[in-house]
Amino acid sequence: MTATLRDAAGPGGDVVAAGIGGTVSRLLDVRPADPGRFAALCGLALRDNPRRAHLVVSRVLGKHVPVPPADVIAAADALGDEVAALLGGRTPGLVVGYCETATGLGHAVAARLGAPALSTTRRVHPGVPVAAAFEEEHSHAVAHALQPAGAVSLDAPGPLVLVDDELTSGRTVLNTVAELQARWPRERYVVATLLDARPPAARAAFAERAAELGVRVDVAAVLGTSLDLPDDVLSRAAAARAALPAAAPPPSGAPGAVRVHAGLWPAGAPTTARHGLTAAGTAALQRAAAEAAAALAPALAGSRGVLVLGTEELMYAPTVLAAALAGRLAGVPVTTQSTTRSPVHAADDPGYALRRSLAFPAPDEPSRTSLVHNLADPAAVPAGRWSDLRADDVVVVVDAPAADAAPLAEALRPFAGRAVHLVPVPLSEPAP
Numbered sequence: 001m002t003a004t005l006r007d008a009a010g011p012g013g014d015v016v017a018a019g020i021g022g023t024v025s026r027l028l029d030v031r032p033a034d035p036g037r038f039a040a041l042c043g044l045a046l047r048d049n050p051r052r053a054h055l056v057v058s059r060v061l062g063k064h065v066p067v068p069p070a071d072v073i074a075a076a077d078a079l080g081d082e083v084a085a086l087l088g089g090r091t092p093g094l095v096v097g098y099c100e101t102a103t104g105l106g107h108a109v110a111a112r113l114g115a116p117a118l119s120t121t122r123r124v125h126p127g128v129p130v131a132a133a134f135e136e137e138h139s140h141a142v143a144h145a146l147q148p149a150g151a152v153s154l155d156a157p158g159p160l161v162l163v164d165d166e167l168t169s170g171r172t173v174l175n176t177v178a179e180l181q182a183r184w185p186r187e188r189y190v191v192a193t194l195l196d197a198r199p200p201a202a203r204a205a206f207a208e209r210a211a212e213l214g215v216r217v218d219v220a221a222v223l224g225t226s227l228d229l230p231d232d233v234l235s236r237a238a239a240a241r242a243a244l245p246a247a248a249p250p251p252s253g254a255p256g257a258v259r260v261h262a263g264l265w266p267a268g269a270p271t272t273a274r275h276g277l278t279a280a281g282t283a284a285l286q287r288a289a290a291e292a293a294a295a296l297a298p299a300l301a302g303s304r305g306v307l308v309l310g311t312e313e314l315m316y317a318p319t320v321l322a323a324a325l326a327g328r329l330a331g332v333p334v335t336t337q338s339t340t341r342s343p344v345h346a347a348d349d350p351g352y353a354l355r356r357s358l359a360f361p362a363p364d365e366p367s368r369t370s371l372v373h374n375l376a377d378p379a380a381v382p383a384g385r386w387s388d389l390r391a392d393d394v395v396v397v398v399d400a401p402a403a404d405a406a407p408l409a410e411a412l413r414p415f416a417g418r419a420v421h422l423v424p425v426p427l428s429e430p431a432p
Contacts, residue, residue, distance in 0.1 A: 134172070166194060275430045
């Protein structure tokens with residue numbers, strides 16, 4: 001299986017402004033080598049980060065923008081099939097997704113391959129040893145850890161797959177390989193990514209570093225391309241932020257109600273791969289999501305649109321829940337995305353990937369700000385294919401007590417035409 005990407009290039013191969021990447025491409029003079037396929041998979045936005053100019057916004061990840069859950073799963077399946085082709089059908093010993101953006105993607109790839117899943121985390125469990133910790137040099141939140149427990153271990157035999165949403169240099173994944181190889185050596189790693197955007201020099205440096213480590217490191221990608229960045233891209237980004245319009249204004253209509261749906265998630269069922277899940281554990285999670293969807297669907301009947309919102313690292317379970325709801329709510333558009341720690345510049349421009357941002361106290365750590373991008377005014381006429389998708393009902397899946405998620409629910413009320421549905425699920429705990 002391979003991903004099918006629609007051509008979104010205009011005459012001459014330039015990304016059209018309506019392709020939600022054209023504005024940044026023009027302001028920064030950033031040119032993808034394969035503009036049509038790039039625009040079909042991604043958009044571009046500006047970061048609020050002095051170390052990096054732009055953010056690649058995936059159309060299929062279910063993070064920064066609302067996406068039909070079937071599209072999220074299909075993209076992960078396509079990536080899993082690329083990995084399988086590299087490995088000749090051999091099942092990996094472990095699949096690791098990077099937090100927070102690729103936790104759902106990594107878990108979905110593991111599900112496709114029938115392999116154990118694990119994700120890095122920034123929510124370190126005090127009762128579980130930290131097996132390894134990593135620094136992500138360019139990130140807004142640099143530290144994350146691996147805390148496997150139970151039947152999932154970093155010394156599992158067989159190839160290890162590292163999953164991230166995009167690969168721009170490869171430094172982070174090779175730092176991970178170096179750390180893991182020093183303690184749990186193996187013969188082979190696969191780096192799996194939706195977008196491999198390494199320029200030629202970075203690809204050469206990647207190959208050289210892997211050779212120095214003395215281990216085979218292959219790269220599997222749905223799309224391989226490169227982004228040509230001008231030398232003054234950081235100063236261009238600062239000027240671009242000043243040139244763009246303000247973020248979209250908040251909705252002016254009556255806010256929706258808040259409904260708490262406690263106890264929907266079956267007791268004892270897993271919710272994430274934060275401490276590792278076997279293939280059987282992932283199947284148990286999928287069954288739990290189907291059961292929760294069956295209980296929740298009657299409250300969503302008659303909706304003109306449902307957005308299922310995961311919370312930061314909690315991405316895979318909400319995506320599976322959204323897919324189960326889509327199967328039960330015939331004719332109702334269902335999309336999924338997630339809150340994030342990532343600060344991104346928002347601008348109400350039809351050729352820009354992120355139209356608005358909403359900030360609120362993080363449910364798991366109220367002293368810290370979390371965000372959700374691209375929520376639509378439920379009373380507005382949609383202005384784009386996916387960057388303005390209205391929702392009558394917003395379903396928030398959160399692994400924190402309902403009281404701790406109340407500020408998030410309150411912030412979401414203006415974006416729900418009918419109601420915000422708060423679905424607390426258990427915090428991921430190590431398997432006994």
